[in-house]
Amino acid sequence: MVTTNLFTTTIYALATAPGRSGVAVVRISGPQAGSALAALTGRTPPAPRRAVLTKLRDPRTGDALDDALVLRFTAPASFTGEDVVELHLHGGRAVVTGVIEALAILPGLRLAEPGEFTRRAFENGKLDLTEAEAVADLIDAETTAQRRQALRQMEGALGKLYDGWRERLTRALAHIEADIDFAEDDLPGGVADAVRPVIAGLANEIATHLDDGGRGERLREGLHIAIVGAPNAGKSSLLNALARRDAAIVSARAGTTRDIIEVHLDLGGYPVVLADTAGLREAAADEVEEEGIRRARDRAARADVKVAVFDATTLPDLDPATLDLIDADTVVVFNKTDLATDGNLRPGLSLIVAPILAPILVSAHTGAGLKALEEKLTVFSADRLAIGSAPSLTRARHRAALMECRESLLRALDAPLPELAAEDVRLASRALGRITGRVDVEDLLDVIFQDFCIGK
Ligand SMILES: Nc1nc2c(ncn2[C@@H]2O[C@H](COP(=O)(O)OP(=O)(O)OP(=O)(O)O)[C@@H](O)[C@H]2O)c(=O)[nH]1
Numbered sequence: 449m450v451t452t453n454l455f456t457t458t459i460y461a462l463a464t465a466p467g468r469s470g471v472a473v474v475r476i477s478g479p480q481a482g483s484a485l486a487a488l489t490g491r492t493p494p495a496p497r498r499a500v501l502t503k504l505r506d507p508r509t510g511d512a513l514d515d516a517l518v519l520r521f522t523a524p525a526s527f528t529g530e531d532v533v534e535l536h537l538h539g540g541r542a543v544v545t546g547v548i549e550a551l552a553i554l555p556g557l558r559l560a561e562p563g564e565f566t567r568r569a570f571e572n573g574k575l576d577l578t579e580a581e582a583v584a585d586l587i588d589a590e591t592t593a594q595r596r597q598a599l600r601q602m603e604g605a606l607g608k609l610y611d612g613w614r615e616r617l618t619r620a621l622a623h624i625e626a627d628i629d630f631a632e633d634d635l636p637g638g639v640a641d642a643v644r645p646v647i648a649g650l651a652n653e654i655a656t657h658l659d660d661g662g663r664g665e666r667l668r669e670g671l672h673i674a675i676v677g678a679p680n681a682g683k684s685s686l687l688n689a690l691a692r693r694d695a696a697i698v699s700a701r702a703g704t705t706r707d708i709i710e711v712h713l714d715l716g717g718y719p720v721v722l723a724d725t726a727g728l729r730e731a732a733a734d735e736v737e738e739e740g741i742r743r744a745r746d747r748a749a750r751a752d753v754k755v756a757v758f759d760a761t762t763l764p765d766l767d768p769a770t771l772d773l774i775d776a777d778t779v780v781v782f783n784k785t786d787l788a789t790d791g792n793l794r795p796g797l798s799l800i801v802a803p804i805l806a807p808i809l810v811s812a813h814t815g816a817g818l819k820a821l822e823e824k825l826t827v828f829s830a831d832r833l834a835i836g837s838a839p840s841l842t843r844a845r846h847r848a849a850l851m852e853c854r855e856s857l858l859r860a861l862d863a864p865l866p867e868l869a870a871e872d873v874r875l876a877s878r879a880l881g882r883i884t885g886r887v888d889v890e891d892l893l894d895v896i897f898q899d900f901c902i903g904k
């Protein structure tokens with residue numbers, strides 16, 4: 449790990465979203481940050497960590513660019529661990545372009561690559577990899593629950609957990625190695641009794657951590673909910689009503705929807721990807737609808753939660769293809785209650801069906817029952833996404849490393865010789881170290897930081 453300035457280049461980028469805005473922040477990081485600021489202001493840089501209002505000028509022409517609030521941080525006390533300057537500009541396009549162009553001609557400065565500020569923070573030991581990943585998650589967070597998870601990880605909860613496990617393995621390894629060094633001719637077979645519970649205990653803890661139903665990962669991606677049902681049950685109407693916009697085409701013709709239409713919703717703080725699908729029926733009108741139905745079934749099979757929609761006017765008949773898909777992860781909806789008569793609803797509901805299916809009665813047209821449906825879906829989401837007090841696993845990358853770690857630990861327990869056990873514990877420790885970025889991650893960094901956008 450690098451602890452001092454390894455980078456000779458100084459990078460700069462717009463750190464706020466492009467386009468017109470009240471304030472736009474340009475961030476500069478690297479050894480030339482201070483002199484770049486001096487070149488734009490024509491004076492010595494202000495004291496660190498003190499915001500100063502100052503005129504910025506194009507160093508070539510002396511043209512005024514902006515009256516800006518500038519802020520300077522000196523290495524290592526900055527986000528990247530390098531000298532950093534922040535220019536808080538008026539967020540007009542011409543102002544930002546003028547400043548970026550002025551920086552571009554200064555020697556030793558270049559535009560930052562995506563994620564490069566955060567990558568430098570990692571390389572300079574300001575963040576471990578899980579914290580760097582959490583910076584990206586926090587920037588992408590769209591709901592309260594996502595924000596909470598990202599903040600907790602950014603504050604180091606996950607990194608501390610993994611580093612703590614790694615420390616335990618380091619101590620266990622020292623123990624095994626001491627046994628190897630000091631044993632007389634007769635080595636006891638395998639891992640000594642004193643170390644065995646440590647390794648077995650950690651393998652168990654990792655198993656519990658892995659066995660979380662993928663909540664942390666799903667919370668990052670959003671819970672997948674698929675709306676399924678017979679043609680014309682009102683699936684697209686329901687999607688539009690829940691999304692509060694006309695995302696999907698609605699028509700009286702059966703077989704309108706073919707492609708899957710997705711909308712992103714925030715249900716009580718939980719992120720949800722709600723998908724509208726083609727109506728299920730045997731006799732598709734053409735091969736396009738047939739493909740649509742295939743996709744609908746596929747999506748239903750992969751969804752975390754299904755909303756099964758029935759047309760209440762056809763009750764007590766329930767579409768068998770939709771009934772087939774109902775399981776414990778399904779919310780049942782009887783739609784078009786505005787059209788349904790008592791004659792439809794009463795026999796339909798009093799059939800054994802009602803207590804089992806516990807249908808929610810709605811009308812996509814009048815909005816009746818939609819609140820109850822949203823509440824039910826929120827409960828389903830909370831049940832599948834809520835995170836407990838322990839930090840949760842958030843990425844497939846972490847999951848793969850933890851599985852590898854656990855396998856190595858189990859092998860160590862079965863190893864016939866202490867030397868072999870030691871090697872397995874070493875492998876387990878290295879797998880943990882890769883998660884936080886303590887060991888061999890060079891090849892991983894490009895992949896991880898390319899998810900960031902420029903200026904982050
Ligand atoms: N009165 C009434 N009509 C509805 C309601 N929901 C949907 N409709 C009508 O039912 C017809 C079908 O609605 P869609 O939303 O296209 O149904 P769908 O299930 O998406 O149909 P496909 O995509 O063809 O499978 C349209 O004419 C809608 O206006 C409702 O709650 N009340």
Ligand SMILES: [K+]
Binds near residue numbers: 679698700701702704
């Ligand atoms: K339709």
Ligand SMILES: [Mg+2]
Binds near residue numbers: 697698725726
């Ligand atoms: Mg539709």
